[in-house]
Amino acid sequence: MTGTAGTTRPPSSSYGGLLTQIMNDTLDADYQVVAARREREPASRHGRNRLAVVVVLAVFGLMVGVSALRTERSRPEAAAERAALISQIHDRQARLTALHGRLGTLQTDISDAQTSLGNATAAGSRAALRIRTLSTLAGDVAATGPGVVIRADNAEGSTGAGTGGVILDTDLQALVNGLWQAGAEAISINGYRLTALTSIRYAGQAITVDYRSLSPPYIIAAIGNPDALPAQLLETPGGQLWTALRSNFGIRFHLARSQRVVIPADVTDRLRYAVPAGAR
Amino acid sequence: MIVLFGLAIGIVAGFFFEPTVPTGLQPYLPIAVVAALDAVFGGLRAHLDGIFDDKVFVVSFISNVLIAALIVYLGDQLGVGGQLSTGVIVVLGIRIFSNVAAIRRHIFHA
Numbered sequence: 554m555t556g557t558a559g560t561t562r563p564p565s566s567s568y569g570g571l572l573t574q575i576m577n578d579t580l581d582a583d584y585q586v587v588a589a590r591r592e593r594e595p596a597s598r599h600g601r602n603r604l605a606v607v608v609v610l611a612v613f614g615l616m617v618g619v620s621a622l623r624t625e626r627s628r629p630e631a632a633a634e635r636a637a638l639i640s641q642i643h644d645r646q647a648r649l650t651a652l653h654g655r656l657g658t659l660q661t662d663i664s665d666a667q668t669s670l671g672n673a674t675a676a677g678s679r680a681a682l683r684i685r686t687l688s689t690l691a692g693d694v695a696a697t698g699p700g701v702v703i704r705a706d707n708a709e710g711s712t713g714a715g716t717g718g719v720i721l722d723t724d725l726q727a728l729v730n731g732l733w734q735a736g737a738e739a740i741s742i743n744g745y746r747l748t749a750l751t752s753i754r755y756a757g758q759a760i761t762v763d764y765r766s767l768s769p770p771y772i773i774a775a776i777g778n779p780d781a782l783p784a785q786l787l788e789t790p791g792g793q794l795w796t797a798l799r800s801n802f803g804i805r806f807h808l809a810r811s812q813r814v815v816i817p818a819d820v821t822d823r824l825r826y827a828v829p830a831g832a833r
Numbered sequence: 834m835i836v837l838f839g840l841a842i843g844i845v846a847g848f849f850f851e852p853t854v855p856t857g858l859q860p861y862l863p864i865a866v867v868a869a870l871d872a873v874f875g876g877l878r879a880h881l882d883g884i885f886d887d888k889v890f891v892v893s894f895i896s897n898v899l900i901a902a903l904i905v906y907l908g909d910q911l912g913v914g915g916q917l918s919t920g921v922i923v924v925l926g927i928r929i930f931s932n933v934a935a936i937r938r939h940i941f942h943a
Contacts, residue, residue: 584882584885584889606891613840622848623862
């Protein structure tokens with residue numbers, strides 16, 4: 554600044570830190586160097602480069618003008634972009650709020666549906682359990698469990714009806730009714746499941762169960778308490794009838810307890826007219 | 834005064850003829866303007882110090898503009914263009930402020 558600067562820089566600028574250096578050495582050192590040289594040899598080279606200065610300044614003005622113009626031009630575009638972005642932000646925020654509301658509604662719906670699903674599942678499993686019990690009882694499915702197996706046969710040597718040694722349909726009806734009375738839960742005769750609609754009849758020379766002819770010996774299987782069933786059977790009219798049949802006519806009757814009796818399902822589909830009342 | 838006339842001519846030409854800047858150079862124009870501003874204030878201060886030299890001014894102007902644009906270009910290639918632009922503007926801004934302070938001292942003797 555004093556015009557005495559040489560080609561070597563003062564040492565302070567090397568150690569003062571970058572920012573300090575920037576702040577102190579603001580003037581191009583060349584000005585000082587050239588000024589010092591001009592003092593030494595005052596050759597007048599003034600005016601030769603004045604035109605260059607004018608040109609450079611014109612270029613500078615051009616740059617300033619162009620960049621100011623560009624900034625000015627791009628301002629409306631930037632403002633429009635900004636406005637568009639702001640409106641987009643607002644749109645998205647409104648959408649987000651709407652979606653949040655919808656989310657809440659849907660979550661409520663979901664929890665409602667889950668509650669009702671739980672109820673339905675519980676009701677369904679109760680209904681399924683009830684269906685299993687009822688279809689076992691109705692003979693719709695095969696049943697297994699402890700029970701008794703009765704083997705009944707005509708008296709030895711008896712051939713025709715009316716001799717007294719032949720088992721009649723009423724005898725079998727009485728026996729089956731006695732078993733039901735004694736607490737049997739499922740009964741089959743010669744492998745045919747007895748249901749509420751099963752008939753036991755006498756047709757021609759044979760007893761029919763649901764119009765299927767049977768021939769002796771008759772195997773009657775019943776599921777129930779194997780310890781209590783035989784004794785209770787004897788107390789029923791059917792049981793007493795068979796006691797009399799055995800002692801009076803020699804009809805063979807043998808009862809065996811079993812821990813596992815299998816009774817098949819009733820294969821016929823009987824309900825053609827009846828539907829559950831109150832069902833849709 | 835002819836110097837100020839040149840400046841005025843440049844500005845007017847810039848506004849009226851609207852020369853199109855090549856798209857490749859457009860990002861460097863603002864930095865170049867700041868660098869040129871630094872050179873112009875440096876020249877003005879030298880003028881007030883009485884040591885103004887035409888050749889030094891022309892050279893410092895051109896080299897300032899070129900180096901500033903080059904640094905920013907280099908930063909763009911390296912992926913730190915924004916940061917380097919900020920650095921260049923900070924340094925040039927400090928120099929401009931200091932020079933303007935010196936000019937103010939000359940004018941107001943304060």
